[in-house]
Amino acid sequence: xxxxxxLAAVCRAQRRGWWDPSACPVQLNGKxxxxxxxxxGIGKFIALDFACRGARxxxxxxxxxxxxxxxxxxxxxxxxxxxxxxxxxxxxLESVRRFADQILEEEKELHILVNNAGAxxxxxxxxxxGLEVSFATNHIGPFLLTKLLLDLLKKSAPARIVNVSSAxxxxxxxxxxHFRGENLTYMxxxxxxxxxxxxxxxxxxxxxxxxxxxxxxxxxHPGVVMTEVMRHYNCIFRSLFNIVGIFFFKxxxxxxxxxxxxxxxxxxxxxxxxxxxxxxxxVLPAPETQDQAIKTKxxxxxxxxxxxx
Numbered sequence: 001x002x003x004x005x006x007l008a009a010v011c012r013a014q015r016r017g018w019w020d021p022s023a024c025p026v027q028l029n030g031k032x033x034x035x036x037x038x039x040x041g042i043g044k045f046i047a048l049d050f051a052c053r054g055a056r057x058x059x060x061x062x063x064x065x066x067x068x069x070x071x072x073x074x075x076x077x078x079x080x081x082x083x084x085x086x087x088x089x090x091x092x093l094e095s096v097r098r099f100a101d102q103i104l105e106e107e108k109e110l111h112i113l114v115n116n117a118g119a120x121x122x123x124x125x126x127x128x129x130g131l132e133v134s135f136a137t138n139h140i141g142p143f144l145l146t147k148l149l150l151d152l153l154k155k156s157a158p159a160r161i162v163n164v165s166s167a168x169x170x171x172x173x174x175x176x177x178h179f180r181g182e183n184l185t186y187m188x189x190x191x192x193x194x195x196x197x198x199x200x201x202x203x204x205x206x207x208x209x210x211x212x213x214x215x216x217x218x219x220x221h222p223g224v225v226m227t228e229v230m231r232h233y234n235c236i237f238r239s240l241f242n243i244v245g246i247f248f249f250k251x252x253x254x255x256x257x258x259x260x261x262x263x264x265x266x267x268x269x270x271x272x273x274x275x276x277x278x279x280x281x282x283v284l285p286a287p288e289t290q291d292q293a294i295k296t297k298x299x300x301x302x303x304x305x306x307x308x309x
Contacts, residue, residue, distance in 0.1 A: 019261045019280040021049055026264045028055035032110050032156075033263070034103070034149075036060040036090065036142070037117030039070040042164070042222055045256035046114055046263070051078035053264065058107075060088045060099065060117070090117050090141025093129045093306060100148035109156040110149060112263050115142035115199075116164045120192035124181070131305065132181035138195035140179070143202055144306040150215070157214025158269070161206070162262045165199040165219040165275070170286045172197030174294055176301055198298060200275055200285045205295035207273030216272035218262050219285070222255040223278030250278070 033050045037043035038059035051057045051074050059074070061067030067085045074083050088099035103110070118138040125133040131140055146161060153159040172193040177183050184191055200219045207217040261280040262268050275285040288294055 018257060019265065019267075021257060021260050024260075024265055026053065026266060028053040028111075028264065030054075031112065032056045032058070032107055033112035033114070034058040034060055034110065035114045035116055036088065036145070037062075039063060039066040041252040042255045042259065043114075043116040044070050044074070045253045046116060046259050047083070048074050048078060049256065049260050050112070050263075051075070051080040051083050054080065055082075055112070057083045058103070059083065059085045061085060062087070062089045062117070088117075088145070090145065091127055091133055091137040093136075093141070093144055096141050096144045097148065097308070100145060103149065104152060107152065110152045111156050111159045112162070113146060113149060113153060113160075114162045114164070114259060114263060115146065116259065117142070118164065118192075118195070120189045122191070124184075124186050126181050129305075131179060132184065132191070134191045134195055135179050135181075135198075138192065139198045139202070140302060140305055142199075143302045146206070147303075147306065150210075153215045154210075154213050159215045160263055160268075161203075161215065161217040162259050163199050163203045163217070163219045164222060164259055165203075166193075166196040167221045167277070168193045169196035169200050169289075172286070174198070174201070174288050174298075176297070179301070179305060197286060197288065200289045201295055201298045202302065203275075204273050204285075204289050205299045208295070209299070210272065216268075216270065218268070218272060218274050218276060220258045220262050220276045221278050222258055223250045 028050055033055045035043050035047040035057065038047040039061040047057050047059055059067055059071055064087055071083060071085045075081055086099055086102060089095040122134045122137065127133055127136045129136065142163065168189060174197065175183055178194055203217050203219040210217060258276050258278050258280050262276055274282055277283045
């Protein structure tokens with residue numbers, strides 16, 4: 001009962017003061033947006049919103065089959081045929097580079113980049129690039145993608161980068177050996193929390209380095225959302241999550257709101273290096289994200305990891 005009451009309170013708090021995307025008059029005709037992980041959950045609703053506003057939308061998905069299904073649905077629901085599917089696996093640096101090369105060849109402009117793709121509970125493993133699989137998927141892949149598309153974003157300014165993090169970043173720890181799979185404890189969402197902390201640190205430093213370019217970078221917490229982010233957990237845990245979620249958690253559509261707010265709202269124009277909570281309010285993230293020494297090391301370390309040999 002106590003847990004239920006806490007969850008109910010969290011749920012109510014998440015819904016207080018919401019910004020309503022349907023009341024936002026901003027149109028995106030002539031704008032191009034990329035949304036990673038756009039075939040399902042939060043990503044699909046973000047992409048649908050952009051498409052309804054008239055944007056050219058690139059669905060950046062790992063699965064061609066599921067991406068094609070999302071493509072058809074978004075085109076049908078939005079009435080916008082200028083929605084396209086491109087394949088990317090953020091856990092693979094080769095895949096990220098291949099995707100970026102295709103975008104740079106095909107697109108003349110890029111106004112919105114949403115790094116939404118991510119997963120919790122991934123099994124222990126090291127990628128072909130020598131990276132811990134969760135860090136590769138949730139952090140290093142998005143870092144490299146953004147790095148490769150930065151010139152296009154600058155050329156298209158004003159432009160916005162939105163990195164989907166989590167309030168769980170506050171439970172994360174900064175240990176750069178984690179990137180290679182060292183000194184990690186695989187318990188529940190511990191590794192996920194670490195990656196989400198690094199998301200915010202990187203975003204803050206990126207915003208600092210982009211000052212004066214017309215490109216903003218912010219991170220967001222979508223809320224406690226019913227999505228497939230938990231798909232790698234065992235069936236018992238997933239079932240409990242889904243049962244509780246029916247009563248207390250946000251839907252994927254609701255979870256997309258804070259990201260859409262950062263990406264399109266007039267109120268967020270020019271705001272950069274900030275962290276937005278699930279109710280679209282500005283809040284202070286974990287102290288580590290404000291430490292300049294950590295932010296500098298974060299950026300430089302990720303640069304080395306993604307440098308093409």
